[in-house]
Amino acid sequence: MVIIKISEKTVQCSIAAQELHEIGLTPEALLHGEEKSIPFITQLNQEVGQQLAYDPENEVMMMSRNIMADGSVRIYAVKMDNDDIQSSADRLRGIAQGILDYLTQDKIDAVKAEKGQEKSEALNKLVEGMNNMVGRMYLEESEEGQKLISALENIQKLNVISKPALEYQRYMGVFENLDSVIRFSKIASAMPIVDSGLYKSDEKYYLMMGLQTDSEAVVYELRKAGIEYAKALSVNSPEELHLIETAECIIAKDAISHLSQLDAEGK
Incomplete structure (x- = not known):
């Protein structure tokens, strides 16, 4: 675990995925404060309190916990007086x-x-x-x-952090027909897509995917493929959750991998 004092009232803690595994915790357990994570959180509170000279009688401690793309957990602790x-x-x-x-x-x-x-x-x-x-x-x-x-x-x-965590973004492509989805997937299959699903609603196909990369070139290639084959390609669309809940699920998991193995029309 790495603790960095950002200011007199703010501390950043980074816990690697391997460290969590070694003490029998998962990122989700730490994020949701599950019972098995309480001893670790108690210890963390003590260490952070010492770093910030925390006065529990007159100050409050606020913490935000976030799971990073590499499975690590990053915690920001801020103490606040009146x-x-x-x-x-x-x-x-x-x-x-x-x-x-x-x-x-x-x-x-x-x-x-x-x-x-x-x-x-x-x-x-x-x-x-x-x-x-x-x-x-x-x-x-x-x-x-x-x-x-x-x-x-x-x-x-x-250079306290030697390598930035990979950025994770949600993309949603809208396609007029399955043929366009297949052609797009053949290009996207070579990219670091970590999860994907295909849905259908109102005669349109919706390809949901998670891209994990810090390369602008990869993002450019994905958007270029979207311009060529998709009717629209959006990032972190508020529509995604609604479509997942209401649209017809065609392929729930690894959709791009499966679609890339199909033959498009005219091929």
Whole structure:
């Protein structure tokens, strides 16, 4: 386990997948605070508390836990006194007001007025714009956020982390017919796709896939194949969960691998 003190009030802990395995834990057990992870979490709380000179009588400790693409777990611990709690509440009120100002009824009506794929694209654009606005407001208005950015930049310069974790992104391709899906899959099968599923709804095929890579060239090739064969290719689409729950499942697992072995029409 690696513990890095980012600021006087923030600590980052990284636990490798192999370390978790050696102590009989899984990333999910640690993420959800399962009973078997309690001894480890207790020890972690003690070590983090020492690093931050934590005063349990007058301060609170907030932790966020995230599973990385390589199976490791990254934890951020932040201690907060009354001033921090007040400033956080003020900032949240500001963000809430910003969301209300951004999410006007005119914008919502514009999304509702679209049809088919255009509706999905309009909704994606609206949500992405809101997320960007919230992130920008938090980092720009938060003194702690500015310190965190500066500290992280310094950590990167010092090469505390020797190799970045591979980035994982969810992609969803929309296809007019199965032939296009097969042709796309033959190209995508050479890429680091770690999971994929094929669904059908309203005579359209939806290929869900998880791409794990830090290579911009691979992302470019995937998008290039999407332009050639798919009607649309989106990243982290809010539609995906709804389609998985409601659409007809054609291939639930390793869809790209199976599809790439089929013959497309005219081949």
